[in-house]
Amino acid sequence: MAKDMTLLWGSGSPPCWRVMITLEEKNLQGYNSKQLSFEKGEHKSQQVLALNPRGQLPTFHHGDRVINESAGACIYLENEFKEQGNQLIPSCHKEQAIMYQRIFEVVALGQKLGDVIYYEWKVPEGERHESAKKRNKEAVGAELSLWEGYICKGPGPFLAGKSFSLADVIVFPSIAYAFHYGLCPERFPKLAQYYKMLKDRPSIKKTWPAVWTDTKDLLKDIEKKM
Numbered sequence: 607m608a609k610d611m612t613l614l615w616g617s618g619s620p621p622c623w624r625v626m627i628t629l630e631e632k633n634l635q636g637y638n639s640k641q642l643s644f645e646k647g648e649h650k651s652q653q654v655l656a657l658n659p660r661g662q663l664p665t666f667h668h669g670d671r672v673i674n675e676s677a678g679a680c681i682y683l684e685n686e687f688k689e690q691g692n693q694l695i696p697s698c699h700k701e702q703a704i705m706y707q708r709i710f711e712v713v714a715l716g717q718k719l720g721d722v723i724y725y726e727w728k729v730p731e732g733e734r735h736e737s738a739k740k741r742n743k744e745a746v747g748a749e750l751s752l753w754e755g756y757i758c759k760g761p762g763p764f765l766a767g768k769s770f771s772l773a774d775v776i777v778f779p780s781i782a783y784a785f786h787y788g789l790c791p792e793r794f795p796k797l798a799q800y801y802k803m804l805k806d807r808p809s810i811k812k813t814w815p816a817v818w819t820d821t822k823d824l825l826k827d828i829e830k831k832m
């Protein structure tokens with residue numbers, strides 16, 4: 607079954623990590639896994655472009671079914687392998703509603719984290735403007751404050767309620783990414799508590815980005831919006 611599946615991925619990418627966590631949760635460990643290097647531009651190789659014209663990772667297929675959108679791949683895997691491994695879509699429709707809301711709204715978080723981090727990576731030092739940096743940091747601070755408010759809001763410790771769901775699979779990598787880039791746990795204590803609760807879950811620990819050897823400080827001065 608898993609032998610028909612191929613995942614092309616890059617280390618440190620939250621979208622790639624989501625799919626890897628889902629494959630672990632669904633006991634699909636025998637899939638073909640190929641790590642590519644963003645630094646070497648391997649995400650723009652013919653192998654990727656043939657399946658994913660945007661030249662992005664993850665690039666995933668199950669037989670001739672190609673699903674390159676990470677959230678789409680996670681939802682597909684849960685539906686295709688419902689009876690296998692952990693159930694990742696709650697039976698309770700109220701929890702499902704929260705789960706879908708969090709799955710799709712995390713795009714805004716990823717975008718705003720990227721605006722701060724990529725500004726430092728991609729804009730040459732002499733061309734960076736303090737006003738743009740400040741704007742990006744305020745926007746990510748406001749976004750993270752929303753997520754801080756979502757933790758422990760409902761009946762359980764997980765994002766959609768009492769059980770670990772696709773909301774956690776899909777959102778956790780972005781929260782871990784924020785802490786990796788220096789988010790201050792004291793300013794976002796609920797996100798820190800959520801991070802601590804999930805970081806040693808076997809599917810997460812096993813797939814933890816190997817490139818994250820040292821923490822960065824790009825997000826260290828992000829403030830919570832009251």
Ligand SMILES: N[C@@H](CCC(=O)N[C@@H](CS)C(=O)NCC(=O)O)C(=O)O
Nearest residue numbers: 619620621661662663664674675676
């Ligand atoms: N919509 C995609 C986005 C994937 C994505 O942005 N991947 C990044 C790595 S985190 C990438 O491949 N960037 C290289 C590029 O866009 O050229 C998903 O969620 O699966």
